[in-house]
Amino acid sequence: MKDKTGELLKRLMTIRKKSDLKKYIESDALEESYKQVHEYLLKVCRDKGFDKSDIITNADIYRTYGYQILDGSKKPSRDKLLQICVGNKFTQEETNRALTIANWGILYPKDPRDSIIIYSLNNGLSLMDTNIVLHESGFKALGESQ
Incomplete structure (x- = not known):
């Protein structure tokens, strides 16, 4: 199930390392987000x-x-x-x-x-x-x- 924006923001706020940020960006949670x-x-x-x-x-x-x-x-x-x-x-x-x-x-x-x-x-x-x-x-x- 796709995470709500608030839940994604909470996860993002806990990220402290660039490597974790990269994992977050590549995660399934963002899979259905539209770039264009x-x-x-x-x-x-x-x-x-x-x-x-x-x-x-x-x-x-x-x-x-x-x-x-x-x-x-x-x-x-x-x-x-x-x-x-x-x-x-x-x-x-x-x-x-x-x-x-x-x-x-x-x-x-x-x-x-x-x-x-x-x-x-x-x-x-x-x-x-x-x-x-x-x-x-x-x-x-x-x-x-x-």
Whole structure:
């Protein structure tokens, strides 16, 4: 069974030697951690029954750019990543994990725009419906240019 982050942190805090750190990094506990966001996106979407073409269509992103994101040659912006997550019916937890792997900030409940996205994820809103709520609230839609 995969260790929880807190348990891993406790183990890491007890390490005092570089050799033990190397063993920790190579351990099975970190085996399922994702180094790149495209790996995680593909895994979650495949578990939902989506192939690459579905992922790109659901997210309403340009085909070429979508494939570049999914093969790891391009790193998506935070908004583009949110667009992929909302469009492909990620949960809030899955979305925050994707944001963390990509080194973007997780959805922040005190941020009004993020609050709308959290609401959308938790209520299963489509990408289009999410963008309507964002627009009606005076915020930039996901996928909208500056």
